[in-house]
Amino acid sequence: KAGVTQTPRYLIKTRGQQVTLSCSPISGHRSVSWYQQTPGQGLQFLFEYFSETQRNKGNFPGRFSGRQFSNSRSEMNVSTLELGDSALYLCASSLALSGGGGTDTQYFGPGTRLTVL
């Protein structure tokens, strides 16, 4: 099976712009989670989607949003970019057969490195 894929791999944006990142989960995986990784804050949970519904959200401002499509592919959007949004954005998918959340192994994509100038 193909792994989790993320596009684009690298992005450079300027302050005030918006950005959309895409994640394709492993085939058959129904849950997609997003994380932000920075040197200062480490890995932090953004949100999780399952069956096109956001079930969980981390402590991030409303500028960060996401969605999931019927084929489980997910996108996250960051509006009005700030310098502090520069980070590696990782998505992870899990099987979530029973609809459970935190019990499954998560498989991560290679990440999208976002640089905000």
Next chain:
Amino acid sequence: SQQGEEDPQALSIQEGENATMNCSYKTSINNLQWYRQNSGRGLVHLILIRSNEREKHSGRLRVTLDTSKKSSSLLITASRAADTASYFCATAGAGGTSYGKLTFGQGTILTVHP
């Protein structure tokens, strides 16, 4: 915010030696997972240990979990230069509020010298 701490923050050893990393966490968990990350790339899942398990092995990896102390350790035996990476523990909580959420430690940077 991070769930807990990893110790040590950095570890430097010679090939063939064993490497031990420790992780502490704060709240009740459903399971604890260990991941490896090479130089700012994606995370690779190593092993998952459930809250009712005390020890688990996978190849050269041995993980222990002590829920009474809220701590876990990862042992890599006979280290190789290719094991050089950052290692993270991540906890998965119980219940609906934990859907899809892993809470990560700060990580341990392991350097294995040939």
